[in-house]
Amino acid sequence: xxxxxxxxxxxxxxxxxxxxxxxxxxxxxxxxxxxxxxxxxxxxxxxxxxxxxxxxxxxxxxxxxxxxxxxxxxxxxxxxxxxxxxxxxxxxxxxxxxxxxxxxxxxxxxxxxxxxxxxxxxxxxxxxxxxxxxxxxxxxxxxxxxxxxxxxxxxxxxxxxxxxxxxxxx
Amino acid sequence: xxxxxxxxxxxxxxxxxxxxxxxxxxxxxxxxxxxxxxxxxxxxxxxxxxxxxxxxxxxxxxxxxxxxxxxxxxxxxxxxxxxxxxxxxxxxxxxxxxxxxxxxxxxxxxxxxxxxxxxxxxxxxxxxxxxxxxxxxxxxxxxxxxxxxxxxxxxxxxxxxxxxxxxxxxxxxxxxxxxxxxxxxxxxxxxxxxxxxxxxxxxxxxxxxxxxxxxxxxxxxxxxxxxxxxxxxxxxxxxxxxxxxxxxxxxxxxxxxxxxxxxxxxxxxxxxxxxxxxxxxxxxxxxxxxxxxxxxxxxxxxxxxxxxxxxxxxxxxxxxxxxxxxxxxxxxxxxxxxxxxxxxxxxxxxxxxxxxxxxxxxxxxxxxxxxxxxxxxxxxxxxxxxxxxxxxxxxxxxxxxxxxxxxxx
Numbered sequence: 001x002x003x004x005x006x007x008x009x010x011x012x013x014x015x016x017x018x019x020x021x022x023x024x025x026x027x028x029x030x031x032x033x034x035x036x037x038x039x040x041x042x043x044x045x046x047x048x049x050x051x052x053x054x055x056x057x058x059x060x061x062x063x064x065x066x067x068x069x070x071x072x073x074x075x076x077x078x079x080x081x082x083x084x085x086x087x088x089x090x091x092x093x094x095x096x097x098x099x100x101x102x103x104x105x106x107x108x109x110x111x112x113x114x115x116x117x118x119x120x121x122x123x124x125x126x127x128x129x130x131x132x133x134x135x136x137x138x139x140x141x142x143x144x145x146x147x148x149x150x151x152x153x154x155x156x157x158x159x160x161x162x163x164x165x166x167x168x169x170x
Numbered sequence: 171x172x173x174x175x176x177x178x179x180x181x182x183x184x185x186x187x188x189x190x191x192x193x194x195x196x197x198x199x200x201x202x203x204x205x206x207x208x209x210x211x212x213x214x215x216x217x218x219x220x221x222x223x224x225x226x227x228x229x230x231x232x233x234x235x236x237x238x239x240x241x242x243x244x245x246x247x248x249x250x251x252x253x254x255x256x257x258x259x260x261x262x263x264x265x266x267x268x269x270x271x272x273x274x275x276x277x278x279x280x281x282x283x284x285x286x287x288x289x290x291x292x293x294x295x296x297x298x299x300x301x302x303x304x305x306x307x308x309x310x311x312x313x314x315x316x317x318x319x320x321x322x323x324x325x326x327x328x329x330x331x332x333x334x335x336x337x338x339x340x341x342x343x344x345x346x347x348x349x350x351x352x353x354x355x356x357x358x359x360x361x362x363x364x365x366x367x368x369x370x371x372x373x374x375x376x377x378x379x380x381x382x383x384x385x386x387x388x389x390x391x392x393x394x395x396x397x398x399x400x401x402x403x404x405x406x407x408x409x410x411x412x413x414x415x416x417x418x419x420x421x422x423x424x425x426x427x428x429x430x431x432x433x434x435x436x437x438x439x440x441x442x443x444x445x446x447x448x449x450x451x452x453x454x455x456x457x458x459x460x461x462x463x464x465x466x467x468x469x470x471x472x473x474x475x476x477x478x479x480x481x482x483x484x485x486x487x488x489x490x491x492x493x494x495x496x497x498x499x500x501x502x503x504x505x506x507x508x509x510x511x512x513x514x515x516x517x518x519x520x521x522x523x524x525x526x527x528x529x530x531x532x533x534x535x536x537x538x539x540x541x542x543x544x545x546x547x548x549x550x551x552x553x554x555x556x557x558x559x560x561x562x563x564x565x566x567x568x569x570x571x572x573x574x575x576x577x578x579x
Contacts, residue, residue, distance in 0.1 A: 031318055035265065038311070058300040066307025070337060073314050077326065130296050130357065 009050050016043030030076045038069045055130040204292040208281045212426045216243045219425060219471060226475040253414035258321060261411065265319035270412065270419035273312035277427045279305040284433060285359050286459060287443055287452040298359040299351050302434065303344055306389065309423070310336045313408050316420070320411035328407025331397050331482060338489045339388035339395075342381050345497035349378035350438045352505055354521055363442035365521035368529040372439040374536045375504055377543055379439045381497045386431040387470060388485070390424060394477040395485055432467030433459065440466070496547070503539050511535060 020040025027033045041064040048057035136142035182192035217232065217240060224231025232239030257263055283298040285291035295301050310333055317329020351357050353374060354365035365371075372379045388395040399406055409420050436442055440462045443455035480488070511517035517532040518524040 032262070032265070035315065054295060054297050055300065058297050058304040061304040062300070062307055065311065066304065066340075067337070070307075070310060070314060070333065073318070074330075074333070077318065077330075 006050055009046065013043045013046030013050065016040065016046065018043075031073065034069060034073050034076055037072070038065050041065055041069065055133055200292065204281055205278050207286075208278050208426055208430070211429065212422050213243045213247070215425045215429050216246075216422075219428075222468065222471045223475050226472065247418070250415045250418040255416070256413050258411050260321045262319040262321065265315050266411075267416070269312045269316035269319060270416045270423075272308055272315070274419050274423040274426075276305050276308035276312060277423050277430055279308070280430050280434070283359050284430070284437065285363065285442065287455040288360070288364075288448075289452055290456070291360065294358055294360045297357050299347055299357040299362070299438075303340070303347065307340070309389075309427070310340075316412070317408040320408075322411050325408050325410045328410065332391065332408055335391075335395065335397055335482070335485060336389060338486060339385045339493075342489065342493040342497040343385035343389060345494070345501050346378045346382035346385065347438065348501055349375050349504055352501070352508065356522070359437055361522055363437055363444065364523070366441040366444060368521070368524045368526045369533050370439060370441045370444075373533055375500065375540055376537075377496070377500045377540045378504070379435070381493060381500065382435060382438070383466075383470075385489075385493065386435070387473065388489075390427045390431060390470075392428060392470060392474045394473075394480045396474075396479055397482060397485065428470055429463070429467050432465075432470065433463035435466050436462035496543075500540070500543065503543070504536060507535055507539055508532070 017040050020036045020038070020043060023036030024033050024040065027036060041060065045057045045060040045064075048054070048060055137147045138144055182195065183189050220242070221231040221239070232242035235241040235245045257266055280302050282292040283295050283301050285294065313336070314329050314333050317325045317327075317332075320326070350362050350371045353371055354362040356362065356365070362371075391397070391399065397407070399409075409417060412420065436459055442462070443459040445454075445458035445461075448455040448458055508517060511532055512519055516535070518528045521529075
């Protein structure tokens with residue numbers, strides 16, 4: 001592997017992603033765990049930049065760090081005494097086997113096209129712009145149906161959340 | 171390699187330097203310049219802020235250190251640097267110290283995509299506008315971390331209060347930001363400015379500008395949304411445990427953020443560097459941008475020192491029940507009108523390079539739509555105000571009545 005800016009970037013972002021993930025599962029403090037999760041997600045955003053998808057990188061930061069992680073910190077801190085857990089999780093062997101199986105399935109799914117996927121021969125030279133991404137989302141021949149379905153699903157989820165959280169007396 | 175190596179880099183290569191090294195050095199100079207400008211500006215901004223606040227409150231403001239008090243900030247800076255660096259014993263040391271840095275970095279990062287002139291900018295990202303929103307979310311994170319890591323319940327409560335405010339006001343901010351993006355057909359800051367050659371976007375959609383202005387005032391935690399500090403009654407909030415330069419970093423970030431927002435609004439809605447003779451010299455272009463940004467910045471200071479603070483429930487109700495629906499409606503109307511006009515040929519397909527003449531029908535129609543919305547809104551606001559006034563009068567009358575009854579008995 002040639003040592004250039006992309007390789008160095010890949011190494012740095014891998015350290016961020018894996019190190020963050022390691023921090024999430026090892027820290028005993030839930031709030032610090034959330035911060036580690038953000039570090040990990042930040043590393044993933046870096047991968048998107050290396051893959052010439054700046055739009056996805058920005059969305060990754062905006063949605064995952066700016067919204068979801070902040071939401072998690074809120075949930076963590078509003079839950080009583082959850083930031084200082086003393087109990088240890090002891091079922092290590094089942095979790096180890098479970099995660100190993102999941103990892104192997106993912107690895108196989110990526111390397112051997114069992115699920116109908118196909119590895120491209122080499123990375124395409126062509127780099128899609130944000131404009132093309134946007135057009136593809138609303139194009140009849142593109143992804144307009146999944147896009148609309150996802151929007152309907154999200155709207156339904158939002159209405160449901162508001163309905164559940166609503167004060168009965170108000 | 172060649173398109174990356176221009177200007178200073180080309181000069182170094184021509185005088186016999188290694189190409190890779192020359193490129194690295196010129197990039198380094200660029201990065202230092204882009205991050206150095208805001209760092210130096212903030213020192214001046216603090217002085218301006220204090221001077222303007224003083225004038226509005228009929229005071230003189232800093233006037234002892236240096237000519238007209240210009241050196242005051244340096245004196246304050248020295249004082250802050252000389253202070254003892256305190257970290258509370260039970261604080262989370264790492265996060266506690268990282269929070270001020272993240273807070274300041276989130277603002278400085280915005281300057282990476284701010285074009286100063288048509289030719290001088292950090293980077294012209296294809297996703298410039300989105301980048302701005304994404305890095306701004308780090309500021310929210312910094313406040314949350316600061317509040318938690320201080321291990322002080324007042325700091326934590328203050329952080330909750332502020333983060334709920336910041337997260338809420340991000341929604342109308344982004345919806346208002348979408349309007350210039352939609353009109354320009356691009357998220358690149360350069361394209362957005364270039365698309366305003368024919369007409370400034372503030373004329374096409376004044377409502378979007380007002381929404382952006384109000385929500386960015388909230389994002390920076392300025393009055394009437396200054397829950398972020400509320401020194402007088404809410405014990406400062408998330409930064410209560412901070413002192414010395416760490417405290418100063420939070421404040422520097424805030425001062426800089428206000429000015430950055432002024433510049434951003436100038437770029438997004440007021441045509442950035444566009445103005446008479448801007449193509450003659452980059453200096454004139456830069457002066458136009460500075461002038462527009464400065465005027466908007468002064469109005470935010472004016473607003474800050476004029477209006478009282480709102481309660482948190484009022485702020486939230488104003489955002490979710492007024493600004494958010496309004497910003498969504500504005501976006502829907504503008505995009506629908508623009509699409510229809512493009513189909514029937516009244517509006518140019520591409521704003522970039524469209525002249526003033528081509529844009530006259532677009533401007534008239536969009537302005538009429540916004541005008542109608544504003545008139546409708548003013549009607550609603552008037553009705554709501556009358557209702558609130560009637561209610562408070564009724565309460566007061568009832569109270570007076572009760573008091574009179576008691577007096578009689």
